[in-house]
Amino acid sequence: MRPYFEKMPEFGKALKKGQLKRTEANLEAVRAEEANIEAEVEKVKNAGFPTEKINARGQMTVWQRLEYLVDEGTWCPLHTLYNPADNVEGTTNVIDGIGRISGRWAVIIGFDNKVMAGAWLAGQSENILRVTDLAKRLNVPLIWLVNCSGAKLPEQEKFYANRRGAGTPFFRHAELEQLGIPVLAGIYGTNPAGGGYQSISPTVLFAHKNCNIAVGGAGIVSGMAPKGHFDLEMAEAIIDKAKHFKSVPPGRVEIHHDHTGFFRYVFEEEQGVLDGLKDYMTKLPAYDPEFFQVAEPKPPKFPTEEIARLLPMEQKTVYDFNEILARLADGSEQMEFRPDYGPEVYTGLIKVNGFLVACIANRQGYLGKEYPEYADYPGFGGKLYRQGMIKMNEFITLCGRDRLPVIWFQDTTGIDVGDDAEKAELLGLGMSQIYSIQQTDVPMMLVVLRKGSAAAHYVLGGPTANRHNAFTLGTVASEIYVMHGETAAVATYSRRLVKEQAAGNPLEPVIDKMNTLAQEYHDKSRPLFCAKTGLVDEIVPMGAIRKYMEAFTASAYQNPKSICPHHQMILPRIIKG
Amino acid sequence: MAEDIIAPLAGKIVKMYLEVGATVEEDDDALVIEAMKMETPIYVPCDGTVKEIKVKEGDNVEEDDVLAIIG
Numbered sequence: 001m002r003p004y005f006e007k008m009p010e011f012g013k014a015l016k017k018g019q020l021k022r023t024e025a026n027l028e029a030v031r032a033e034e035a036n037i038e039a040e041v042e043k044v045k046n047a048g049f050p051t052e053k054i055n056a057r058g059q060m061t062v063w064q065r066l067e068y069l070v071d072e073g074t075w076c077p078l079h080t081l082y083n084p085a086d087n088v089e090g091t092t093n094v095i096d097g098i099g100r101i102s103g104r105w106a107v108i109i110g111f112d113n114k115v116m117a118g119a120w121l122a123g124q125s126e127n128i129l130r131v132t133d134l135a136k137r138l139n140v141p142l143i144w145l146v147n148c149s150g151a152k153l154p155e156q157e158k159f160y161a162n163r164r165g166a167g168t169p170f171f172r173h174a175e176l177e178q179l180g181i182p183v184l185a186g187i188y189g190t191n192p193a194g195g196g197y198q199s200i201s202p203t204v205l206f207a208h209k210n211c212n213i214a215v216g217g218a219g220i221v222s223g224m225a226p227k228g229h230f231d232l233e234m235a236e237a238i239i240d241k242a243k244h245f246k247s248v249p250p251g252r253v254e255i256h257h258d259h260t261g262f263f264r265y266v267f268e269e270e271q272g273v274l275d276g277l278k279d280y281m282t283k284l285p286a287y288d289p290e291f292f293q294v295a296e297p298k299p300p301k302f303p304t305e306e307i308a309r310l311l312p313m314e315q316k317t318v319y320d321f322n323e324i325l326a327r328l329a330d331g332s333e334q335m336e337f338r339p340d341y342g343p344e345v346y347t348g349l350i351k352v353n354g355f356l357v358a359c360i361a362n363r364q365g366y367l368g369k370e371y372p373e374y375a376d377y378p379g380f381g382g383k384l385y386r387q388g389m390i391k392m393n394e395f396i397t398l399c400g401r402d403r404l405p406v407i408w409f410q411d412t413t414g415i416d417v418g419d420d421a422e423k424a425e426l427l428g429l430g431m432s433q434i435y436s437i438q439q440t441d442v443p444m445m446l447v448v449l450r451k452g453s454a455a456a457h458y459v460l461g462g463p464t465a466n467r468h469n470a471f472t473l474g475t476v477a478s479e480i481y482v483m484h485g486e487t488a489a490v491a492t493y494s495r496r497l498v499k500e501q502a503a504g505n506p507l508e509p510v511i512d513k514m515n516t517l518a519q520e521y522h523d524k525s526r527p528l529f530c531a532k533t534g535l536v537d538e539i540v541p542m543g544a545i546r547k548y549m550e551a552f553t554a555s556a557y558q559n560p561k562s563i564c565p566h567h568q569m570i571l572p573r574i575i576k577g
Numbered sequence: 578m579a580e581d582i583i584a585p586l587a588g589k590i591v592k593m594y595l596e597v598g599a600t601v602e603e604d605d606d607a608l609v610i611e612a613m614k615m616e617t618p619i620y621v622p623c624d625g626t627v628k629e630i631k632v633k634e635g636d637n638v639e640e641d642d643v644l645a646i647i648g
Contacts, residue, residue: 018604018620316616365617366586369640378586380613 001566004576005294005356008333008349012302012326015309023309030308033476033527034541040528041080047091048114059188060270062095062110062118065145069186069274070099070108076551078471078538079130081531085122085158089115092124096131097538098551101143102281105555107135110145111198113189117149120194122158125166130471130537132172135181137443137470138555141284142176143277144185144202148195150217166194173201182284186273187263190249192217200262206276207253207263214251285559292557293354294566301332305543311449313477318365318381321346321409324449325359328352328546334359335575337395342388343367344381347395349404349572352546352553358399358571360392360461361409372416374424382413384456389415389429392459393436398571400440403564405556406468407549408446408461414454414483433459437468443556446472447545448536452480463535470556473548474536478527485521489514580623584642588612593634595627595645608632608644623647 015023045063054061060068066075077097083090093116096109109131111118135142151160159166173183185202191213199205199213257263267273304327312319326332329350336348346361367379372386379385399406415426437444437459444461446469457480458464463472474480482488493514500510523529530536540548592609595601605621628648632638 016604018602022604022606022620314616316611316614318615318617365615366612378613380615382615 001294001569001572004335004572005351005566007295008331008335008351010301010331010333012300012323012332014302015306019309026311026313027309029313030311030476030542033313037081037476037527037531037539037541044080044091047089048112048116051114054114058270059113061114062112062145062147065110065186065188065270065274066095066099066108068271069101069143069145069277071101071103074100074551076538076548078134079127079534080538081528082127082130082534082537083123083532084126084534086532087121087123089121091115091121092127093119093121094124094127094131096127098134098138098555100551100554102278104141104281104284104286105138105551105558106141106143106281107131107138108143108145111147113147116152117189118147118195119149120151120159120166122155125159125164125168126534128169129164129172130534132169132176133466134470135176135183136172136179137468138552139179139181139559139561140555141181141281142173142183142202143281144183144198145188146185146191146195146199146202147188148191148198149189150191150193150195167197170197170201177203184277184280186277187211187213188270188273190217192250196251204280205263205265206273206280207257207266208270208273209253209266209268211253212249212251213256213262214249217245217249287558287560289354289554289557292356292560294356295330295351295354297351297353298331300327300329300546302327304328304546307542307545311475311477311542315450315477315479320365321361321363321381321411324409325350325361328549329359330354335572337398337571337575338391342385342391343371344379344383344385345388345392346409347391349575352407352549355553355557356404356566357549357553358395358404358406359409360395360406362411362460364411372424375416375418375420379416382411382451384412384415384426384430384459385421386424386426386429389426389433389459393429393432395571396433396436396440398574400436400442401564402569402571403442403560403562404571405442405553406440406444406461407552408444410446410448410452410457410460410462411450412453412456412460413451414456415459430455430459434465437461437465440468441562442468443470443552444468445470445548445552447548448472448474448478448480448530450475450477450479452478452535454483463537470552471537472535473545474527474530474539475542475545476527476539478530478536478539479525480530480535481521481525485518485525488521489517492517579628579646579648580625581643582607582619582622582645582647584610584638584640584644585619586610586612586617587638587640588617590632590634590636590638590644591616593630593632595621595630597627597630599627601625601627601647610638619644621647 183202364381371379588610625647
């Protein structure tokens with residue numbers, strides 16, 4: 001299949017002098033917003049004790065552990081700003097992402113030992129479940145850096161129990177192991193109760209000499225046998241026990257290495273644990289990239305950073321998606337599927353570091369007088385019409401057949417509406433597209449370039465496709481909502497306006513409510529809100545989108561559950577005709 | 578050699594960057610047409626001077642209307 005893939009048709013144009021001049025303001029706006037996001041990330045990184053204090057205890061922070069563990073330049077953080085319960089700590093207290101360790105891709109997660117010694121907090125199990133889902137979807141190892149002091153006891157009701165509570169990740173670890181996906185754990189510090197299960201639930205345990213894991217820690221053991229009240233005699237007994245267990249906590253290395261053998265390895269130094277993990281990663285299943293690559297990797301012809309010039313921050317401004325894709329695809333090459341049909345969406349094949357990847361995206365701008373063919377109004381990119389949805393259904397189905405990972409790019413105002421659209425079966429085609437996605441078994445990722453809106457956010461590979469969507473990225477231009485705030489205000493209050501007018505009442509109070517609702521929609525669709533609530537898994541700089549595409553693609557091809565030989569693929573042949 | 582700036586779609590002129598007599602370069606902003614709640618920027622097609630402007634902000638235009646002439 002070399003003739004198909006070695007040199008695919010080039011596309012995209014270098015920026016001209018006028019474009020550079022014209023896009024300077026947009027570039028500055030993007031940079032300013034990205035700096036704001038980076039400042040929020042820094043707050044998370046600086047949560048809890050200062051690094052110096054942790055280091056003075058002879059410990060590394062989770063950030064230092066990650067830096068030592070992960071191959072340089074490969075770390076792609078996820079969920080950094082995720083804090084759905086609005087914890088005062090500003091974090092769910094786990095740090096995670098995708099990275100390469102000893103040349104193999106893994107999903108990596110660790111407790112932030114600077115914050116309450118890595119305690120369980122509200123929202124944390126939801127974060128962890130996203131991570132276990134990610135390892136499952138990509139079929140790559142899950143690596144834990146455990147350092148978990150147990151539950152933040154005053155807030156236990158927020159996270160301890162429930163269907164997706166703090167115990168659910170242990171079941172997910174078991175599920176990953178059932179699926180043949182290894183979970184490795186480097187274990188540090190004191191890990192009682194929930195921390196004990198965080199430590200015992202992985203597949204292979206790598207322990208630091210000073211760590212301990214236990215059903216109950218010093219605090220619990222000290223407080224056993226309650227009498228129903230506290231008095232001075234009891235307080236003194238608690239003090240004695242607490243002193244004892246502080247110096248001799250339950251579940252030390254001599255118990256769980258020498259006696260039970262739960263710890264397979266024990267290391268003297270903090271880095272030793274990480275070296276152990278690095279060494280073990282070389283023993284895990286992974287195809288050499290050459291097995292799946294269809295061509296030599298090469299960078300795009302145009303700088304990825306130029307996306308910050310090409311993607312307008314102004315939501316109403318149209319742009320050319322092809323020019324953005326040309327800054328993400330190997331060699332700025334692609335094979336477009338059915339370019340003469342469904343012009344509002346791009347469907348095609350690109351290469352990412354030599355791996356073949358499918359790409360689906362909204363196109364923007366005017367689509368011509370004759371489109372959509374079923375209506376007497378003009379079509380505009382961002383909307384989905386009959387042809388585009390038929391094309392996507394076809395393409396997705398073929399991607400599933402050819403075992404191609406899919407990268408989606410969303411900038412959508414929704415599916416076309418009205419009786420003409422209903423007659424054109426758009427409701428049914430939307431559901432068909434959901435079915436088409438569901439019947440594939442390939443990993444997908446999504447970049448919400450600007451708008452994610454209405455049901456189009458679902459059918460365009462959004463996070464609700466959570467058996468397929470590995471992760472979703474946002475940019476500083478992203479906004480996600482069921483509909484535009486002004487549209488929502490009209491939908492909510494139009495009948496009220498009619499009633500008030502008929503009753504001869506002033507309209508201003510209703511107008512005020514409409515403006516308030518529109519403003520709330522705006523506030524609750526911003527990138528920071530999307531990241532905090534998990535509508536996206538990370539807000540990334542526009543210049544970093546390709547890096548995440550590389551991580552996703554290489555992970556998807558590292559140990560896929562199913563293979564289509566290149567010479568048996570049908571999609572490239574359909575494109576060629 | 579004069580070159581016309583043609584409206585690629587019907588809509589309303591919401592921004593006009595051109596001034597008669599001004600020197601312009603290819604890809605400079607010319608004007609913006611709003612239609613279907615979206616703003617479509619129109620760019621100068623070639624280096625030259627703005628010879629004539631046939632529309633102003635607020636005007637509604639039809640597809641293929643001549644908006645300005647660059648000479």
